[in-house]
Amino acid sequence: MPAETLSFSSVSKRYRGRAGEVVVLGKLSFALAPGEALLLVGPPGSGKSTVLALAGALLRPTSGAVRYGERALSSLPEHALARFRGAEVGFLFQGFRLLRGWTALENVALALVPKGLPARERAARATASLEALGVGARASFRVNDLSGGEQQRVALARALVSEPSLVLADEPTSNVDRPTAELVLAELRRRKDCGATVLVASHDPALVRAAGLCDRMAYFEGEGRVRVE
Amino acid sequence: MSELHRHLGLAGYAARNLARLWRRSLAVGVPLALAIAVATAATLVADGIRQDAALAASYAPDLTVQRMAYGRLSPIAVGPFGAVLAARPEVAAVRPRVFTLVPAPGDESTGALATVLGVDWAAAGEAPYGVVEGRLPAPGETGVVVLGRGVAASLRPGATWRARGPGGVVALEVVGLLSDAVAIHGANLALTSLEDARALAGLAPDEASELAVTLAPGAREGSLADHLQTQFEGVRVVGKGALGRILDAIYGSRSGAFVTVWLILLLVSPAAAWALGMSVAASERHEMGVLKALGWSTLELVEARMIEGGLLGLAATLAGALAGTLYALGGAPGIAGLFEGWAALYPTFRAPLAVDPRSALALFAAGIVPLLAAMAVPAWRIGSTPPETVMRD
Numbered sequence: 001m002p003a004e005t006l007s008f009s010s011v012s013k014r015y016r017g018r019a020g021e022v023v024v025l026g027k028l029s030f031a032l033a034p035g036e037a038l039l040l041v042g043p044p045g046s047g048k049s050t051v052l053a054l055a056g057a058l059l060r061p062t063s064g065a066v067r068y069g070e071r072a073l074s075s076l077p078e079h080a081l082a083r084f085r086g087a088e089v090g091f092l093f094q095g096f097r098l099l100r101g102w103t104a105l106e107n108v109a110l111a112l113v114p115k116g117l118p119a120r121e122r123a124a125r126a127t128a129s130l131e132a133l134g135v136g137a138r139a140s141f142r143v144n145d146l147s148g149g150e151q152q153r154v155a156l157a158r159a160l161v162s163e164p165s166l167v168l169a170d171e172p173t174s175n176v177d178r179p180t181a182e183l184v185l186a187e188l189r190r191r192k193d194c195g196a197t198v199l200v201a202s203h204d205p206a207l208v209r210a211a212g213l214c215d216r217m218a219y220f221e222g223e224g225r226v227r228v229e
Numbered sequence: 230m231s232e233l234h235r236h237l238g239l240a241g242y243a244a245r246n247l248a249r250l251w252r253r254s255l256a257v258g259v260p261l262a263l264a265i266a267v268a269t270a271a272t273l274v275a276d277g278i279r280q281d282a283a284l285a286a287s288y289a290p291d292l293t294v295q296r297m298a299y300g301r302l303s304p305i306a307v308g309p310f311g312a313v314l315a316a317r318p319e320v321a322a323v324r325p326r327v328f329t330l331v332p333a334p335g336d337e338s339t340g341a342l343a344t345v346l347g348v349d350w351a352a353a354g355e356a357p358y359g360v361v362e363g364r365l366p367a368p369g370e371t372g373v374v375v376l377g378r379g380v381a382a383s384l385r386p387g388a389t390w391r392a393r394g395p396g397g398v399v400a401l402e403v404v405g406l407l408s409d410a411v412a413i414h415g416a417n418l419a420l421t422s423l424e425d426a427r428a429l430a431g432l433a434p435d436e437a438s439e440l441a442v443t444l445a446p447g448a449r450e451g452s453l454a455d456h457l458q459t460q461f462e463g464v465r466v467v468g469k470g471a472l473g474r475i476l477d478a479i480y481g482s483r484s485g486a487f488v489t490v491w492l493i494l495l496l497v498s499p500a501a502a503w504a505l506g507m508s509v510a511a512s513e514r515h516e517m518g519v520l521k522a523l524g525w526s527t528l529e530l531v532e533a534r535m536i537e538g539g540l541l542g543l544a545a546t547l548a549g550a551l552a553g554t555l556y557a558l559g560g561a562p563g564i565a566g567l568f569e570g571w572a573a574l575y576p577t578f579r580a581p582l583a584v585d586p587r588s589a590l591a592l593f594a595a596g597i598v599p600l601l602a603a604m605a606v607p608a609w610r611i612g613s614t615p616p617e618t619v620m621r622d
Contacts, residue, residue: 049620058522058616079526085616086524097519097619100512101249111523113238116231122238158523170620 003034003165003197004069006055011064012224013050024050026224027064034165037188037198037213038228041205042220048201049094051218051226052168055199056089057081068166086114090164090191092184094171096155098143104130104154105139111158129157133187149180156184160191167191169200173207185211239529243536257600258541260497262549265596269553270561272592277583281412282476286469288358288411290324290441292450293467294457303463304436311440313460319448324352325437327423329430331394335382343380345392345419347426358420362386363405371422374401379416381406392419396431499603502538506607517611518618527612534608538601546596550589557582 013025024047032038040048053059054066057073066073068088076084091097098107108126117125130136133153135146143151152172159167169188173181189211192198202208205217218228247254294314296305307325314323327347335341351368358365358375363386366373374390381403384390388403401421409415427434444450454466467475517530 053617053620056522058620079528081616082521082524082526082529085522089522089524091522091619093519093522093619097515097522099516099519102245106245110242110520113242114235114524114526114529116233116235116238118234119237119241162524 003195005031005033005067006166006197006199007031007065007067008051008054009065009067011054011061011066013047013054013059014062023224025054025061025226028226028228029064030218030228032197032199032216034197035192035195036215037192037200038216038218039205039208039214040199040201040218040220042203043222044203046220046222047224047226048203048220049170052091052170052199052201055166056091056168057084082114086111086162088165090159090162090167092156092159092167092169092172094174096143096148096151098151098155098158100144101142103140103142104135104146104150104157107143107154108158108161111161115162125161126157129161130154133157133183149176152176152180152184156187160187164191165196167196167198169198171202172200173202173204181207182211185213189213235529236532239533240536240540243533244540246533247537247541254541257502258545258548260501261542261545261596261600262552264497265546265549265592266553266556267564268592268595269550270557271553271564272588273554273557273582273584274561274565276585276588277412279477280583283473284411285413286473286476288414289469289472291444291469292442292454293472294440294442295438295465295467296461297463297465302438304432304438305440307435307437307440310461314440314442314457317453317456319445319453320442321445321448322352322443324349324441324443325423325439326441327426327430327432327436327438329394329396329426329438331392331419331429333380333382334376334384334390342417343377343419344417345374345394345421345426345429347421347423347430349423358414358418359408359410360405361408363403365405366420366422369422371424372400372402373404373421374425375405375407375420376403377407377415377418378409380419390419392429394429394431396427396429399425399428401425496599499599502541502600503603503607506534506604506611513611514614514618515621517614518616518620521614521616522619530612530614531608534604534612535601538604538608539597542597542600546593549596550592554582 008028008030010027010029011025012023012027015022015024028051030038040051042048050059054061057076061074064074068084071084073081073084099110102110105123105126108129109122112122112125127136127139130139133156135150135153135157138146138150138154143154146154152175167188172184172188176184185208188198188200192213198213200208200214208214216229218226220226294305294310296303311323311325314320329345330342331345333341333343350366350370360375361378363375365375374392376384376390384403386403386405390401390403392399392401407414407418407420423437427436430438432438442453444453450468450470454468457464457466520530
């Protein structure tokens, strides 16, 4: 799918807790064209993951609008958001978020189930995705039995198997060794060069910058304040 | 096609989940399979007995006239009753029959009983009994007996059976063995002459246990039965149709009550499915969040859960039905006696197995529908997991 412009217009996100209202994000606005990558930098808990969740339609904003091309994600019904995630978004979560007890191949192929592909094609695509990231030999291993680096590669294979136009990566270089981190960043850059829009959240931006992945930066300064350059 | 593959993909996920979470699957499936197994065996045995009873009832005369005294069967005088009956235009033929219960051949300490039925072999209408070995008695022949195969034990044609009835001991030569076409006949009947049966039952020469009436073509059993019951005090008239209905009601209600009580145990499985479905572990909720992030919708997650329930119910029901059938083929020890009633007293009664399609359908519905119903709310609950759950630790 060709990428479209991702735009945040005065997007805020607040949570109501026992201690009162917590502002995670306050009136964030930016637009990201296809083929652009934005690096989200800031300390843990500053709202980076919330921006990724809003961009990937996992969350709805408290106010403001998130748009992907012509689609106003803030107002789409639940099933349309699910279709949007399945068709356009590739998530690389912090901590991998693989399904325990399932094999690497099954973890990747599960992302293709909503697309209605035949089982054989799901398996072929998942295998190709795993092989492209150097973990094809681990396809039949349960993810519990894989090393952290291998799990991250499987998670990336799952994120990219449906060739998403919007790739969202949350701390992709944490908890993995340097070669794996470099491979992950190189793969994200390849996706960007193919025209995908990429958002990367990291509290260690040096490595991301060194990979030449991101064109722009968003600094999360706490209490909902974000500066986008 | 893509819709079909999507549903197949969800089914594949559901099947894999059942295998992966095998402890949970067993917790729900094993009680269900056990309950279905017993219910299947009970249904097979009960339907077989009902079918056999219906077949036995088809051998009965159009009308059976008996005399009751103080609530019990009493000998009936053949002459007076027979003359009245024979004079009626609805009646084609009247035959006296004598029956009595005697200890079956073999070890008397078992308490097994045989029904000695004395019939007039010269009369038409007593021919339907077939033999697998030997022959039927000739008209007027006395001192001989045809035994059901189960009654006969080790006796074969040519052997002598010293039958002991209320009227005394009568030595009878075995001339044939009845076929098992009707299981209850094979297990229970000893056919002999009227004279020998009277001697065993202790009846006078003009007495019989009952009169078997064959109706004239076109005659209705109801009008004759009404006439006899108003003319003679203490007369009981049982029509062939009524006999079939009575037997069906006896065995039907017996099995119905058992299966109903047993199927209540089926509720254990839906209850377990409900409990397991409602107490969702954090890891499971997390998994739902991951799938939603991958593009799975709430409806797809609910569908996958319901397919899980359907597959589990189907697998458990099939396994239970298979185990129940094997159990029934092995004689269903422990439960067969509950349905046999008096037949349990017979020496070697083994009900034929039969299955009514409606019973089979009811069993499958009982195995699958409650489980699916119990899983609907938990499935919706877990399917509605917010997608952002995936972001939480």
